[in-house]
Amino acid sequence: MKLSPRDAPGYFARPDAARTGLLIFGADAMRIALRRQEVIAALIGPDGESEMRLARMPAGELRKDPARLNDAVKAQSFFPGPRVAFVEDATEALAAPILAALEDWQEGDAQIIVTAGQLKPTSKLRKAFEAHKNAYAAAIYDDPPSKAEIDAMLNGAGLRNISPEAQRDLGDLALALDPGDFRQTVEKMSLYKIGDDTALTPEDIAACAPASTEAELDDVLNIVAEARSGEIGPIMKRLRAQGVQPVALCITATRHFRTLYTAASDPGGPAQGMSRMRPPVFGPRRDRMLRQVQRWSAQDLEAALQLLTQTDLQLRSAAQTAPQMALVERALIRLAMMGRRK
Numbered sequence: 001m002k003l004s005p006r007d008a009p010g011y012f013a014r015p016d017a018a019r020t021g022l023l024i025f026g027a028d029a030m031r032i033a034l035r036r037q038e039v040i041a042a043l044i045g046p047d048g049e050s051e052m053r054l055a056r057m058p059a060g061e062l063r064k065d066p067a068r069l070n071d072a073v074k075a076q077s078f079f080p081g082p083r084v085a086f087v088e089d090a091t092e093a094l095a096a097p098i099l100a101a102l103e104d105w106q107e108g109d110a111q112i113i114v115t116a117g118q119l120k121p122t123s124k125l126r127k128a129f130e131a132h133k134n135a136y137a138a139a140i141y142d143d144p145p146s147k148a149e150i151d152a153m154l155n156g157a158g159l160r161n162i163s164p165e166a167q168r169d170l171g172d173l174a175l176a177l178d179p180g181d182f183r184q185t186v187e188k189m190s191l192y193k194i195g196d197d198t199a200l201t202p203e204d205i206a207a208c209a210p211a212s213t214e215a216e217l218d219d220v221l222n223i224v225a226e227a228r229s230g231e232i233g234p235i236m237k238r239l240r241a242q243g244v245q246p247v248a249l250c251i252t253a254t255r256h257f258r259t260l261y262t263a264a265s266d267p268g269g270p271a272q273g274m275s276r277m278r279p280p281v282f283g284p285r286r287d288r289m290l291r292q293v294q295r296w297s298a299q300d301l302e303a304a305l306q307l308l309t310q311t312d313l314q315l316r317s318a319a320q321t322a323p324q325m326a327l328v329e330r331a332l333i334r335l336a337m338m339g340r341r342k
Helices: 006-012 029-044 061-065 070-074 092-104 124-131 147-156 162-178 179-192 202-208 215-225 229-241 246-265 270-275 283-293 298-316 323-340
Strands: 022-028 055-057 084-090 112-117 135-140
Touching: 006 147, 006 202, 022 029, 022 124, 029 084, 029 112, 029 135, 029 179, 055 061, 055 270, 061 070, 061 092, 070 084, 070 092, 070 147, 084 092, 084 135, 084 202, 092 112, 092 124, 112 124, 124 147, 147 162, 147 179, 162 179, 162 202, 162 323, 179 202, 179 215, 202 283, 215 229, 215 283, 229 283, 229 323, 246 283, 246 323, 270 283, 298 323
Parallel strands: 022 112, 022 135, 055 084, 084 112
Antiparallel strands: none
């Protein structure tokens, strides 16, 4: 039977131990791994593997010994409770032993959990699970987690006291991160809040979220956007000492000002424009950039982007003679002076 995307999350959290099996397939290996971990944990509990109620077999091992799956399905454990025979990364080449185990399954046997990559509708493996009266096939798509899925993940980590602002930022973060990274971030927040009964805040999320690849440049970009031109020189010296490349600095500045321009020119206002950004800007960084937008009109931000584009072309030109970092520093000072006029 097909398990619809709407019903799949609920079944993954509370699977039926009397089912013959479950096929989880799709293009995103991380999403599939998280789902099968959830299903297997729900079926056999935290002690299932130590009690030998889980038989795990990679595709390569099943290919060498096709009878291994059926043997695992029929084998009995010394401990009571549901059992799982798990086949990882199955392909069409393994359809025969998997279909044979499905056909031979009887009540009381171990449940067959199979993960696979992208499968065509004509796949023998997929068609067998979809047509089976007591088994499920679930396709995993690259859709971001729903609010219900995020809430379930937070509850599982013991995070129940969450401010509305933090709820909004968690939704943005789920869009920006891979599922595995988001789950790790939630676990990190759970550890961060141990012994703290106050509500989870955007500041807490910012402290636990993976660092931006542009974090080391944030200070100078904030200085420029906030028109603090006198502070540019000292921080540029530090960036030079850290080995920051002029072209990378120019590109990062362009992204920063493009974000400000997107927010300033949005018909729904800067806050709505900022929320449309992908990847999203969230937490204290978003609040700071919204304050920066107030200094600039859309026309001035457009002029700022033109200046940065010209600087980037100069940096890449074979004919340029001035030191590259000096060109970038001059451009940043000019931008800060533009913002000071507001």
